[in-house]
Amino acid sequence: MGLSRREFIKRTAALTAASYVGMNLPLKEENRAQASDVDGWHRGVCRLCGTGCRVELGVKGGKAVALRGVTGSRTNMGYLCMKGMLFYRLMGHPERLTKPLYRASKKDSFKEISWDEALDIASREFARAVRKYGNDSVAYYGSGQALTEETYLFQKVMRAGLQTNNVEGNPRLCMASAVGGYITSFGADEPIGSYANIEKAKCFFIIGSNTAEAHPVLFRRIMRRKLDHKDEVKVINADPRVSPTSRIADMHLQFMPGTDLALLHSMAWVIIDEGLTDREFTEKYAVFRVGKDKKQVDFDTYKKFLDDYTPEKASRICGGNITPDKIRTVARWFAKSGGTVSLWTMGINQRKRGVWANNLIHNLHIITGQLCKPGADSLSLTGQPNACGGVREGGGLCHILPAHRLVKKDKLRHQVEDLWGVPRGRIPPKPGYHTMAMFTAVNQGKIKAMWVNCTSPAQSLPNCDLYNKGLAREDFFLVVTDIFPTRTTEYANLILPTAFHFEKTGVYGCTERRSQLTRKAVNAPGDAKPEVWIVREWAKRLSRDLNDPVIATTVKPFDGLEEDYELPEAIWNEYTQKLTRGRDNDLSGATYRVLSRMDDGVQWPAPTEEFALQGGTVIKFVKGYDPLATKHSKDENPYQFYGPAHPDRKLWVWLRPHKGPEEMPDSEYPFYLSTGRVIDHWHTSSMTGRIIELMRSNPYAYVEINPADAQRLGIKPGDMVEVESRRGSNLLPAKVYEGPVKGMVFVYWYDQAESRMINKVTKDAYDPGSKEPEFKICACRIRRVSGPRPLKPFLVQMKG
């Protein structure tokens, strides 16, 4: 029990490698009010990850003082993670942006201006760019954290108003490969099933996901299922890094980074070789396809293709701890369980062949018939609270219009123009720049004005130093809407303060096709405003400055509406009643009236209020559960795969060859580098870094190193280590443990400190199909620079 001060300091130094200089981490008395003291509880959804936990905000004297989970919710059953418990502290935080700020030159200091002046400037600069350089010289870069109403209105003004499809958002960086996978395998985006399968599953196949830290509440559900049925339920965790998720695993498959396509094919080989396929399901509902031209082949061709991935061959490709026996064992567990749920996130999506990796997981579910039935699903976990609802469904990417319509399809584009009441031809037929192309265009001087909403690409883009050169250009005008200063506001000309969650009203749509309403419960600080008000007022000025009445048409239905409820409700009504009606994500029954009455929102398709009041569709494509499956039924089969991308109404099993990462380790850069999240922080930590408990719990990023590598290189815990790639370097304290596989290092990506921003080091290669970057794998080298050094947490602060 005894521990001398010397020993204490020694231990803390080894763990934190830090001495600490003061930092503004306020914890005021008013933020310590206990839950029992509140005046009232206000229902909404969590602001952070994509799980969609239902929460209640405790308000006392007009201030947010507590958060708690909603027990009756089907997403979280009352549970919250530490971020979900504490994000109320961000309402009224002293570092919130509260006034519009402007500087003509990026060399100048910011000055406070009025909203009138700010909106005039934003309009003038976008209008100037359009007049001088054309419609595609302007762009919007949004967020999977923006409300659906916000993303929808931004993209409407950009497309029908400014006549450009340069509409993108950070979901391109996290789930675009999942979208590509669902569309090419199942014919429609987003998962077939629901979280409800977790409590019925007999096997969990968790690959490329540290669920315990990235989706803690879902992990809690999986953990409960496993612990309550220890022998009955198997958990397979496949990841080059042993993580907290691995603690509940019956088997951890630790393969070398980028070799999982071979692993997945090998599991399919075993399933076929041992006669574990669901022949009836496969014959009835699946076809086999190969190549860019989607050529259909037969089952025998698929079987022969898999001969390159026998367990013996695959184990040699995969390396790590992978053996033929392990592959056989997990393949049997997967196929014979009677209900397997696969879950994955960025380890699969953020890859040069992310779409293919998604396809190969789906393949396993198709050939074993582990779909459309209780306890079985191929479930891509989404990282942000509204990447699905706002961006995937609301038209927030350059190639898609609202409700899963492709820009390039004339018929669908004209539908949207007609529904919006703008002339046909107003929306350009060509998709805009995808994210990496968009920031390349900024570098090249092709984009002259950009609006970044609720995200920080200056920190979150791979190889960010390269793209930050473009953001720093004096001939590039940047508007940023946010609640706190970030690495991106450092490049802005105009910073507009926005209302935070529960300070405005709107809908988030989470991983499982579930839309949930959060109503305003507290006032935003200072002059911060909801984005929907900002966009509406900006559009009216654009119409004036460009002398183009059609721009005003895009916001005319919303003119004069009160901004806290009427305005977002009117936007939601237009989107759901006009744009989603009759589409596969039909939300026309999920009105604000219905959403306000539900404990946990509504899952689409939900074509009527009556159906929405029952919760919507729990399983897609199943007659009797999904009203569209019944409506679009073509035969007697219980499952109807009516997805718009597969005219043959079949599930597609893909023959995709194994491909490794873009950049492999070599003699110069001998290590794999991978990056990821910790439980305490969210994205770039601009929010979680300002909650004292969370910042203290993980004050700065580390580089995790396998003990065998550390010993060879003379690196001890806490030593300062340079992590260098062909693009840039970081200087990080070392954490030495049996986490990453030997030959790989792992770095957390939330840290804003210049020397610890790991996206300076990551590679900007991207998937040719989804255009999602390969954050998860690149080559690097590491070297010990010194013993522990003083470090301190860092957050960007407003200057001037």
Add this chain to the structure above:
Amino acid sequence: MKKNICCFLLACFVAAVAAGCAGTADKKVSDSMAAARHPELTDQEKLTPCAACHRDITPEIYQQWYDSRHGLGKVKCFQCHGTYENFRVSPDETSCAACHNAQFQHAAKGKRCWDCHPAHGFVAHR
């Protein structure tokens, strides 16, 4: 500062004893524990995750937590005990209610959560 560390260890000992016999502790002791403060640490020391020290200082408590569902689910010390400025040896029960509100509302009157669910292990009712 040596005195601070001694206080710190004493507080940890009190917490450990409290965890072991919370079911029999009378209200007076409980109030005294609730009022206890974490000993003062420097700003640097405050950047150390609680578990990093308590793994060695209160190994039994650490192990109970680590093996529990809270440990598996990474429910961390500060979620119940607060951080240094609002540290409580004996948590306010409303922190339990953040995740277990229904159980909190229906719990037997006069009983605290850990009277029935032993602290840090949080297994079924005693």
